[in-house]
Structure formats: structure tokens, C-alpha cells
Amino acid sequence: MFIIKNNRKNEIKVMLCSCEDIINSNEFFKELQELGENLRKDDLLNNLLIFLSALGNKERFIIFTSLKENDRCVCELEVILKKSQSSISHHLRKLVVAGLIQGYKKQKFTYYHLFQEELVKNLDILKQALHHI
Numbered sequence: 001m002f003i004i005k006n007n008r009k010n011e012i013k014v015m016l017c018s019c020e021d022i023i024n025s026n027e028f029f030k031e032l033q034e035l036g037e038n039l040r041k042d043d044l045l046n047n048l049l050i051f052l053s054a055l056g057n058k059e060r061f062i063i064f065t066s067l068k069e070n071d072r073c074v075c076e077l078e079v080i081l082k083k084s085q086s087s088i089s090h091h092l093r094k095l096v097v098a099g100l101i102q103g104y105k106k107q108k109f110t111y112y113h114l115f116q117e118e119l120v121k122n123l124d125i126l127k128q129a130l131h132h133i
Helices: 007-020 025-041 045-056 058-069 076-080 085-095 116-131
Strands: 101-106 111-114
Touching: 007 025, 007 045, 045 058, 045 085, 045 111, 045 116, 058 076, 058 085, 058 101, 058 111, 076 085
Parallel strands: none
Antiparallel strands: 101 111
């Protein structure tokens, strides 16, 4: 955890008085700290971050996009991505944890498909977050 040193706190408080129309910089500084803590603890925000992080990688985005057409097994994804099975498995785990895809067994292979409900939910949350900007 990052702790602001007292000297820097005082400098920031002086700057806050210059850039914002505030009277009590101590109170405003506390409000900003509380806002930061609340945002860090926000479950919705943290879930959205997991969602965006999962899609924020080129290989995972390619996997995600390829699953829009068909359910795919790992060997198909190896060909698509030109990556090893272990690399593909790593990316699949990230997408599963984010709730974007699900795996199922078909004979001796595991196939993956998009989890539409979770995708729609996360896109709605993202839309709401962007709407408030």
C-alpha cells in the first residue's frame, strides 16, 4: 500500500486549494482518500476489471473471437493461435475465471464456448460505467 508522506500531503493540500474552489483542504483530502478506498473495494468495478483484463490480451481476444463462430477444443485453438497447448490453457483459464467462456467434455476432449449471459452482464456494466463519464 502506498502511503503519502506528510510533506507531500501538505504540498497536495496547497495545490488542491489552487485547483479547486475549496475552503477546507484537509476535509477535501479526506474525501478524496475515502473515494479511492471505496473505488478499490467496489466489487462491480473489480469484476469489470477482471473482464477487461481477460479481453485485454491479443491471444485471449483471438480465442474469444474464434469461439463466436463455433465451440472449439484446445487443439483447434493451437492451430488458430500457433501457440503451445500449455500457452492456450493459460489463456483459457483467464477467460474461464473472468466468466467469459465455459468448458465441457465431449468424449476425451474439452471444448470451450462463450458464456453469453456473463458477457452481456459485463457489457451492460461497462456501458453503465461509461455512461457516467
